[in-house]
Structures are given as C-alpha cells and as structure tokens.
Amino acid sequence: MSDERTASGLIHHGYTPPPGFAAPQPAVHKASTVIFPDVAALRARDWRHKNGYTYGLHGTPTTFTLEARIATLMHAEHCVLAPSGLAAISLVDLALLKAGDELLLPANVYGPSRDLARGLLARLGITHRLYDPQRPETLAAAIGPQTKLVWLEAPGSVTMEFPDLPALVAACRHAPGGPVRTAIDDTWGSGLAFDAFALGIDVVMQALTKYPSGGGDVLMGAVCTRDATLHEQILLAHMQLGLGVGANDAEAVLRGLPSLVLRYDAQDTTARTLAGWLQTQPGVARVLHPALDGAPGHAHWRALCAADAGRPQGRAAGLFSVLLDAGYTRRQVDGFVDALRLFSIGYSWAGPKSLVVPYDLPAMRPGDERLQGHLVRFSVGLEEAAALQDDLAQALARLGAPTRG
Ligand SMILES: *Cc1c(COP(=O)(O)O)cnc(C)c1O
Numbered sequence: 001m002s003d004e005r006t007a008s009g010l011i012h013h014g015y016t017p018p019p020g021f022a023a024p025q026p027a028v029h030k031a032s033t034v035i036f037p038d039v040a041a042l043r044a045r046d047w048r049h050k051n052g053y054t055y056g057l058h059g060t061p062t063t064f065t066l067e068a069r070i071a072t073l074m075h076a077e078h079c080v081l082a083p084s085g086l087a088a089i090s091l092v093d094l095a096l097l098k099a100g101d102e103l104l105l106p107a108n109v110y111g112p113s114r115d116l117a118r119g120l121l122a123r124l125g126i127t128h129r130l131y132d133p134q135r136p137e138t139l140a141a142a143i144g145p146q147t148k149l150v151w152l153e154a155p156g157s158v159t160m161e162f163p164d165l166p167a168l169v170a171a172c173r174h175a176p177g178g179p180v181r182t183a184i185d186d187t188w189g190s191g192l193a194f195d196a197f198a199l200g201i202d203v204v205m206q207a208l209t210k211y212p213s214g215g216g217d218v219l220m221g222a223v224c225t226r227d228a229t230l231h232e233q234i235l236l237a238h239m240q241l242g243l244g245v246g247a248n249d250a251e252a253v254l255r256g257l258p259s260l261v262l263r264y265d266a267q268d269t270t271a272r273t274l275a276g277w278l279q280t281q282p283g284v285a286r287v288l289h290p291a292l293d294g295a296p297g298h299a300h301w302r303a304l305c306a307a308d309a310g311r312p313q314g315r316a317a318g319l320f321s322v323l324l325d326a327g328y329t330r331r332q333v334d335g336f337v338d339a340l341r342l343f344s345i346g347y348s349w350a351g352p353k354s355l356v357v358p359y360d361l362p363a364m365r366p367g368d369e370r371l372q373g374h375l376v377r378f379s380v381g382l383e384e385a386a387a388l389q390d391d392l393a394q395a396l397a398r399l400g401a402p403t404r405g
Pocket of ligand 1: 221
C-alpha cells in the first residue's frame with residue numbers, strides 16, 4: 001500500500017465519459033426515474049448486482065463510480081454509500097442484528113454509535129455491552145453466545161488511545177462459540193493508515209464526511225466488504241431503509257478523492273509538529289496523539305501504522321487532544337479555547353479549517369481515572385503549521401498558570 005499506488009489508483013480509476021466528450025471528471029447524474037427501452041430490459045435488470053440502472057435510489061453512474069473508488073481505496077470488493085457516517089453505522093447494525101442479539105462496543109466508541117445502541121437498538125430488542133479496547137481480555141470475556149457483532153475503532157476519536165487491533169480481532173475470531181463478526185469505524189485511518197481487511201475485519205465503515213470529502217461541506221458514509229453474501233445482506237437493508245445519497249454530494253466527494261493522500265499526509269505532518277510542540281508547553285499535562293512516544297497505545301499504532309513502506313514515518317490523521325492541567329478551572333479552559341483565532345470552535349474534522357472542541361472528560365468516562373485534566377481536541381486543517389503554532393502560543397499565554405494547585 002504505497003503512496004504512489006493509492007494516489008494514482010484514485011486519480012486514474014476507470015471512468016468512461018460520454019462519446020466525444022473525453023473529460024476525466026465524472027459527471028453529476030441525477031435521477032429518480034430511469035427509462036427502460038422495453039419490458040424485457042426492465043425485467044432483466046437487477047439492482048442487487050449492479051448490472052444496470054433501475055431507479056435513482058438504487059444508484060446512478062455518479063454513485064456507482066464513487067462506490068467503486070471507495071472500494072479501491074479501502075482494498076474492498078464492495079461498497080455501499082449512506083447519507084452520513086452515522087447512517088453507515090446504523091446501516092451495519094440494522095443489517096446484521098436482530099432481536100435477542102448482543103452488540104459489543106469499545107468504551108471510547110464514537111458517541112452517537114453508543115447512543116444508537118442505547119436508543120433505537122435497545123427498543124428493537126438488541127442489547128449491547130462495552131469493552132475496554134486497551135485490554136483485549138475484556139473483549140474476550142464480554143463475548144457471549146448472543147454476541148453477533150463487535151465494533152472496533154482505532155484510535156478513540158476524542159481520547160485518541162490506539163488499541164491492539166490484531167489482538168481484538170483474534171479475540172473475536174477465537175471466541176468459544178465460534179467466530180464473531182467484526183466491523184470497524186475506519187474514519188480516522190481513511191484506508192490509508194492501515195489496511196483493516198488485511199487484519200481479517202469483516203466490515204469497514206468510513207465517514208466520507210471527513211478526509212475523502214475534505215471540504216467540510218458534505219455528509220456521507222460508506223460501508224465496505226470483501227464478502228459478497230455479507231455485502232448483499234447490507235445492500236438489502238440499505239434498500240429497505242431507502243438510504244440514497246444525492247448526486248451533487250457524491251460528486252463533491254469524487255472531487256476530493258484525487259487530493260486525499262496529499263491532504264491526509266499534510267494534515268498528519270502539521271498535527272505531529274503541533275502535538276510535539278504542545279508537549280513542551282507549561283500547563284499542558286499530556287498530549288494524546290497515537291504517533292507520539294508515550295501516548296496511550298503508541299506501541300500499537302507503531303506496530304500497525306508505521307510499517308507502511310509508502311511513508312517512512314507511517315500515517316496518522318490530523319487529529320489530537322491535549323489534557324490541560326487539572327488545576328485550571330473550566331472557565332480558564334473555555335477562555336483558552338475562545339482565545340484561539342485560527343482554530344474555530346466546531347465539530348467534525350479533516351476539512352481545510354482547523355477546529356477545536358473542549359470535551360467533558362468525566363462525563364465521557366464515568367469512573368475512569370486514567371486520564372486527568374481538561375480535554376481539548378484539535379483537528380488540524382490545511383493552514384501553515386507555524387501560523388497554527390503562533391495561534392496556540394498566544395492562547396496559552398493568555399491562559400497563564402493553573403489557579404488551583
Ligand atoms: C464524524 C464521524 C462519524 C460520523 O460521520 P457523520 O457523517 O458526521 O455522521 C463516525 N465516526 C467517526 C469516528 C467520526 O469521526
């Protein structure tokens with residue numbers, strides 16, 4: 001999985017323009033109705049196998065092209081798009097689980113995924129339990145006869161600890177009652193930091209909202225598989241739920257893909273520069289970035305993501321958190337965040353604009369004493385590292401020293 005192969009694969013991916021119009025950029029095809037030449041054609045086309053177009057909801061040349069490119073990116077055989085990353089998560093859960101089944105989630109899972117389990121899935125009779133992703137033995141112990149799906153995520157997208165993914169997958173594979181199906185939220189890795197399918201994971205989900213779009217202007221998700229039967233099961237639920245995506249949005253993601261590798265690596269480089277610098281700053285108790293020595297799960301990140309010959313320093317997203325000294329008051333921390341100028345206050349990440357969000361750590365992790373302090377998460381955009389560092393420096397200067405000691 002070298003740089004060159006991934007970027008070139010995305011840029012030179014097959015596309016056939018209309019005759020006489022040899023433009024390489026895929027067009028926006030919009031339709032609800034697709035006209036069939038005759039009844040025989042209507043009867044012959046089957047949306048399940050993409051052997052033709054049947055109805056806008058079942059796919060258009062624009063969405064089929066995007067699905068094929070995301071499958072290439074993720075080293076998958078099949079891909080289906082959903083209207084958001086969260087819709088892709090709920091699609092996987094609803095496609096693969098039924099009443100009486102149990103779902104296992106990492107304790108640091110993307111928050112809305114846990115809310116879905118607590119809410120809609122619970123109402124449907126699907127139970128869930130949390131495991132500690134940093135202790136694979138807690139996953140092995142949690143798997144029971146009703147466990148039908150285990151979600152993985154690397155790293156936690158707020159607390160940033162990187163798990164031992166091979167050990168977690170092994171726990172699912174070697175469960176006493178037989179292998180348990182696995183799904184990973186690979187939004188952070190974007191198919192670039194590591195190859196989830198090579199680890200033996202069954203379903204790879206990604207929020208295209210983040211790096212593949214890169215513009216901060218689209219919501220979309222993807223669910224990728226290598227197994228045709230599993231794909232069909234997901235596609236059937238996708239159809240029954242009516243999870244179509246807009247052609248303009250699909251085309252916006254298609255426009256982002258050629259620069260995906262360049263953006264990912266640039267944002268990674270800037271984030272590592274800033275994270276390393278922040279480690280040296282008074283008032284910063286800890287920097288949580290999986291590529292930093294001593295960060296939670298760093299050895300697991302190194303084992304999985306630093307081995308890629310395509311980039312000697314390995315890959316990590318432009319996302320990290322800091323723990324400000326517990327001696328600061330919440331008001332001081334809010335003042336620090338408010339003082340930032342290039343980091344805008346807002347959710348999401350991977351767009352051109354740097355973003356920052358303070359999180360309430362005790363509320364996220366009741367009873368977990370491992371992380372102390374005030375957590376502030378940064379998403380690095382495409383601004384110059386020096387400009388972002390100057391911004392952080394001026395806001396830290398205003399923060400001053402902790403008031404409580
Ligand atoms: C953003 C995000 C999602 C959800 O994507 P949306 O398109 O915003 O619904 C899921 N998982 C992770 C890790 C994310 O960062």
